[in-house]
Amino acid sequence: MRNTLFFSLILLIICLASCTEDSSYDPDFNTGNSFANSQIRVIQIDTLTIETSTFKFDSLVTSNANRILVGQYKDPEFGSVKTASFFEILPNSYSIDSEATYDSIAMYLHYDNYYYNDTIQYNEIHIKRVLEKLKPEDESFYNTSKIDFDTEDLGVLSYRPRPMEADTLEIKINDTLGEEFFDKLQTKNITNSDEFRDYFKGITLQPGSNDNGAVIGFSTETTSCYFRLYYSVKEDTYTTQSYIDIPINKITDYNSFFNQISAENPNEYIQGLGTQKEGLNSTTTNNQTYIQSGIGIASTFNFPSIKTLFDIEGTGTILDATLKINPVIQSYNDQLKLRDTLNIFQIDKNNKITQQLTYSDGSAVVATLNKTDQEFNNIYYTLPFSTFAEALLNSQTDEATTFALLPNDFQSSVDRMMLYGTTNDSYTIELNLIYTVYDED
Amino acid sequence: MMKINIAILLAFCSFFSYAQSESLTSSPYSLYGLGVINQSSIGKVNGMGYTGIAMKPNGYINNLNPASYALIPQNNFLFDIGGKAEINNYANKNNSENNSSFNFSNIALAFPINQKMGMGFTLIPYSQVGYSIIGLETNIEGSTEVFESNILGSGGLNEFTGNFGFSVSPRISVGFNASVLFGNIQEEENFTISSAAFGLEEETSYRGVQVGFGTQIDVLKNVTLGATVKLPTTLKGSLERSTYKTLDYNSTTVESDVEDDAADFDLPLQFGLGISSRLFNEQLLINADYRKSFWDATNQTDHIGTYTDQNSYGIGFEYQNNNRNNSYLKRIAYRTGINYDDGYLQINDDKISGYSFTGGLGLPISNRNNSTLNISYSYGTKGFVKNILVKENYHLITINVNLQDFWFVKHFVN
Numbered sequence: 001m002r003n004t005l006f007f008s009l010i011l012l013i014i015c016l017a018s019c020t021e022d023s024s025y026d027p028d029f030n031t032g033n034s035f036a037n038s039q040i041r042v043i044q045i046d047t048l049t050i051e052t053s054t055f056k057f058d059s060l061v062t063s064n065a066n067r068i069l070v071g072q073y074k075d076p077e078f079g080s081v082k083t084a085s086f087f088e089i090l091p092n093s094y095s096i097d098s099e100a101t102y103d104s105i106a107m108y109l110h111y112d113n114y115y116y117n118d119t120i121q122y123n124e125i126h127i128k129r130v131l132e133k134l135k136p137e138d139e140s141f142y143n144t145s146k147i148d149f150d151t152e153d154l155g156v157l158s159y160r161p162r163p164m165e166a167d168t169l170e171i172k173i174n175d176t177l178g179e180e181f182f183d184k185l186q187t188k189n190i191t192n193s194d195e196f197r198d199y200f201k202g203i204t205l206q207p208g209s210n211d212n213g214a215v216i217g218f219s220t221e222t223t224s225c226y227f228r229l230y231y232s233v234k235e236d237t238y239t240t241q242s243y244i245d246i247p248i249n250k251i252t253d254y255n256s257f258f259n260q261i262s263a264e265n266p267n268e269y270i271q272g273l274g275t276q277k278e279g280l281n282s283t284t285t286n287n288q289t290y291i292q293s294g295i296g297i298a299s300t301f302n303f304p305s306i307k308t309l310f311d312i313e314g315t316g317t318i319l320d321a322t323l324k325i326n327p328v329i330q331s332y333n334d335q336l337k338l339r340d341t342l343n344i345f346q347i348d349k350n351n352k353i354t355q356q357l358t359y360s361d362g363s364a365v366v367a368t369l370n371k372t373d374q375e376f377n378n379i380y381y382t383l384p385f386s387t388f389a390e391a392l393l394n395s396q397t398d399e400a401t402t403f404a405l406l407p408n409d410f411q412s413s414v415d416r417m418m419l420y421g422t423t424n425d426s427y428t429i430e431l432n433l434i435y436t437v438y439d440e441d
Numbered sequence: 442m443m444k445i446n447i448a449i450l451l452a453f454c455s456f457f458s459y460a461q462s463e464s465l466t467s468s469p470y471s472l473y474g475l476g477v478i479n480q481s482s483i484g485k486v487n488g489m490g491y492t493g494i495a496m497k498p499n500g501y502i503n504n505l506n507p508a509s510y511a512l513i514p515q516n517n518f519l520f521d522i523g524g525k526a527e528i529n530n531y532a533n534k535n536n537s538e539n540n541s542s543f544n545f546s547n548i549a550l551a552f553p554i555n556q557k558m559g560m561g562f563t564l565i566p567y568s569q570v571g572y573s574i575i576g577l578e579t580n581i582e583g584s585t586e587v588f589e590s591n592i593l594g595s596g597g598l599n600e601f602t603g604n605f606g607f608s609v610s611p612r613i614s615v616g617f618n619a620s621v622l623f624g625n626i627q628e629e630e631n632f633t634i635s636s637a638a639f640g641l642e643e644e645t646s647y648r649g650v651q652v653g654f655g656t657q658i659d660v661l662k663n664v665t666l667g668a669t670v671k672l673p674t675t676l677k678g679s680l681e682r683s684t685y686k687t688l689d690y691n692s693t694t695v696e697s698d699v700e701d702d703a704a705d706f707d708l709p710l711q712f713g714l715g716i717s718s719r720l721f722n723e724q725l726l727i728n729a730d731y732r733k734s735f736w737d738a739t740n741q742t743d744h745i746g747t748y749t750d751q752n753s754y755g756i757g758f759e760y761q762n763n764n765r766n767n768s769y770l771k772r773i774a775y776r777t778g779i780n781y782d783d784g785y786l787q788i789n790d791d792k793i794s795g796y797s798f799t800g801g802l803g804l805p806i807s808n809r810n811n812s813t814l815n816i817s818y819s820y821g822t823k824g825f826v827k828n829i830l831v832k833e834n835y836h837l838i839t840i841n842v843n844l845q846d847f848w849f850v851k852h853f854v855n
Contacts, residue, residue, distance in 0.1 A: 036472050036574050036577060036592060036744045036745065037579075037744050037745060038577055038579040038590050038592070038630065039592075039628075039630055039641070040579070040590065040630055040632070040639070040641060041579075041582060042579065042581045042582065042588050042632075042634065043581070043582040043583055044581050044582065044583040044584040044586075045583055046583070317639075317684070317686060317695050318688070319634060319637040319639055319686055319688070320634065320635065320636065320637040320688075359689065359691075360691060384689055386637070386688045386689045387688050387689045387691070390688060434581070434634055434637060436639055436686075438639075438641050438682075438684055439682070439701065441701070441702065
């Protein structure tokens with residue numbers, strides 16, 4: 001009897017003890033501040049040294065672009081910007097009814113919605129015949145490549161660009177050329193692409209020499225950029241109209257397409273840019289850095305003293321790092337626009353791109369333009385840089401890693417901008433770091 | 442009989458594992474040091490203002506003085522197990538809140554070695570940690586802004602003690618005890634700043650041994666004096682830390698279970714003096730105790746708190762008509778007491794003192810021995826509402842069973 005009582009009491013208490021639960025402490029009870037001290041220090045640092053420079057690519061590959069760039073304008077800082085496009089055209093078909101007669105020929109171009117600078121002005125497009133085979137010596141053509149072409153126009157158009165509309169430009173082509181095409185096809189003088197290419201090496205689209213408007217982008221789709229050769233076939237009692245399209249050729253085993261992009265007489269600082277590996281520190285370029293896509297001018301930054309974070313006593317880690325980049329006031333306007341985003345590339349000591357910065361999910365790291373305060377000239381790019389700042393901090397090498405800022409399609413656009421470097425008083429480039437020390441030892 | 446022994450062993454084992462459980466208290470003051478140091482003890486002292494340094498055990502386990510183990514009657518086996526329920530109210534200038542918890546409070550056994558010697562083992566929570574501080578504002582250095590962090594703490598230490606008592610003479614007994622203190626305290630702090638989040642988790646383990654001595658002397662027929670001393674000791678701390686953060690919206694582990702040094706914690710020299718008397722036909726028992734802990738000498742601070750010398754005073758009464766009376770009501774023991782503690786923690790210039798009123802019943806569960814169900818109730822208060830301080834009122838109910846059994850003689854009886 002007593003044993004049973006003992007036993008059950010013990011069991012009861014074990015159960016009580018093991019089955020109980022604390023009511024969870026309601027965390028609304030605020031003990032108030034200074035009852036305890038945080039064990040953690042959080043430090044905001046915006047004084048880390050940043051070196052900023054500008055360099056210019058020796059050349060940019062422009063063959064891979066899916067955009068024809070044509071136009072010219074005078075930029076107060078970057079000089080006279082001129083783009084021209086070179087490409088082959090090949091007929092879709094090599095047979096024309098022997099009874100047919102030639103009517104006319106024209107070129108058609110679709111906008112691809114890219115433009116830069118002033119589209120109110122009239123632009124000219126001059127179509128000229130290329131005199132050299134459009135085959136690069138190595139794999140590609142560059143923005144700096146030179147190709148001979150006939151100075152005589154095959155066709156010319158003066159137009160006011162409406163690049164955001166689904167318009168097609170029609171440019172009348174010299175009938176002499178049209179009839180020549182017609183005859184060679186009708187008489188089977190030319191029956192395949194090689195023969196056509198030997199006879200007609202390609203065309204170039206050139207801006208008017210006095211143009212000062214915009215650079216316009218056109219699509220390189222074969223259905224968006226083509227010559228159309230019209231002819232008529234007489235039947236017994238009526239005439240049928242027909243045509244052959246001679247579109248841009250982009251499917252060859254070599255790159256025949258490219259955009260030639262140049263900027264002449266820019267300001268003295270840009271003119272001072274030498275070879276690619278010789279960047280100019282912003283201290284020698286009016287405390288500014290420059291970006292010009294198409295030409296290949298890039299702004300760079302690095303953090304030579306980021307490891308001084310280790311001088312902060314204790315064990316810590318970076319919680320946030322944001323780079324704030326200010327465009328030079330009045331260097332941009334509604335025509336000479338700022339890009340909404342800029343991509344970031346890691347470059348080596350010869351200023352060659354080694355990789356584009358991406359997040360772990362593969363999406364590009366971008367600096368985003370913040371325009372909310374535009375009316376007060378407080379317009380700036382912010383670049384979330386935490387992951388990379390941490391990588392720099394923990395890297396084994398003491399050599400500073402340098403990063404370049406460029407628009408995403410810098411090989412097929414002409415956007416440009418000027419940024420403040422490190423030493424400008426009010427609008428300096430700035431890395432805002434939040435660093436936390438969680439162990440004081 | 443074997444059955445009981447096995448059951449007791451099992452109970453001990455299960456309590457060892459359970460003793461390490463989480464968040465035993467919710468006092469904001471448990472932020473400091475090892476947490477809130479446990480006041481309650483074993484058996485009837487909980488109803489008697491936590492007094493009993495000079496109290497003769499008389500069939501109970503008295504853990505306040507190891508000398509009392511000398512007086513366990515021959516062939517007795519004493520076992521005591523208990524739990525406690527606590528309802529707390531916290532208040533500061535701005536708000537107040539209730540909280541409750543239920544936990545194990547002790548497990549103890551004691552037995553005689555021979556006519557002059559006895560020994561026993563106890564496992565009691567030593568300290569309890571359970572707090573959450575929400576929205577602690579700290580300046581972001583290099584800016585005028587602040588970050589708000591939340592700090593959560595849990596865990597606690599347990600004390601496993603071996604006691605040995607020896608009767609030097611019929612009037613004088615002395616005792617010795619050695620305690621192993623062990624346990625883990627977890628602290629977590631986390632915050633977010635704009636898009637960045639950071640979390641720190643630290644688990645600090647403490648280990649240490651403390652020894653103590655005690656004596657009980659019958660100065661008069663009905664008056665006993667008691668004295669105890671606990672020697673200062675150092676609990677070795679070791680720490681494991683994990684840190685997490687989000688960087689560009691990705692969660693990453695900064696450190697995982699990194700071992701680091703933790704500051705050791707010093708326990709002070711402690712002494713206690715007590716007087717105990719049985720009056721009116723031994724029907725009334727009076728205990729008065731004084732205890733002092735020399736925290737000043739440990740020179741310890743934590744956060745904004747400083748450890749300072751602690752004095753505690755208690756007086757307790759027990760009335761029992763007759764423990765062998767046929768009337769159950771007359772065998773019930775009635776207890777009451779008061780305890781005042783001027784506090785071991787000083788925050789700014791205020792010592793966090795506390796007092797408690799206790800009452801209790803000893804309900805016999807056998808008419809052949811002293812096996813008793815002890816229920817005690819204690820109402821106490823700690824701290825006060827002033828500036829940043831928090832006042833804590835609590836209702837504490839402890840229930841424990843004191844089991845007395847006779848060993849070795851049973852075979853003859855049966």
